[in-house]
Amino acid sequence: MYLIYILITIGTAALMEFIAWAAHKYVMHGFLWSWHEDHHKPHTVEGFFQKNDLFFLVFAIPSATFYIVGSAVEGLFPLFFVGVGISIYGLIYFLIHDVYIHQRFKWFKQLDNRYSRAILKAHGAHHAKQGKEECESFGLLVVDKKFFKHKADK
Numbered sequence: 001m002y003l004i005y006i007l008i009t010i011g012t013a014a015l016m017e018f019i020a021w022a023a024h025k026y027v028m029h030g031f032l033w034s035w036h037e038d039h040h041k042p043h044t045v046e047g048f049f050q051k052n053d054l055f056f057l058v059f060a061i062p063s064a065t066f067y068i069v070g071s072a073v074e075g076l077f078p079l080f081f082v083g084v085g086i087s088i089y090g091l092i093y094f095l096i097h098d099v100y101i102h103q104r105f106k107w108f109k110q111l112d113n114r115y116s117r118a119i120l121k122a123h124g125a126h127h128a129k130q131g132k133e134e135c136e137s138f139g140l141l142v143v144d145k146k147f148f149k150h151k152a153d154k
Helices: 002-031 033-040 051-072 078-101 114-127
Strands: none
Touching: 002 033, 002 051, 002 078, 033 051, 051 078, 078 114
16 A cells, blocks of 8 residues: 555656646746746845745645645545645755755755756756747756757767
8 A cells, every 4th residue: 555655656746747847838937927927037126035936835735735635535545645746846846946946045056967957958948038938948857858968069
């Protein structure tokens, strides 16, 4: 039984990359651009928080709901682990996006391997445009192979 719970947790965390990609492309760069727009602007506004941080709640609410329903409703305990998987992805997203890429917290230094450089390049390409149109690379962990090429590579 524990193996099933582990697989649900890992599967949900992995699936969240694709859900986050779609939310980023179609919601954040779509009808909720007004929340996400400040994240694409130079950070000249005073204060630590951005409107974009509201998306934390957008993903935290389903996670909390799965925790509650999985804990409270008999026979639905596996849903608890869907909530855990969403939370794990949220933690990974926070550590990579807010801590590593944007350095909102100075907890660790630059990583130096092909994958971490590709993540930085892909995110940099995404932020190369300040508007909601024409952006690329909406994911976080799944990176297009073109971002793995070194400058010296042809």
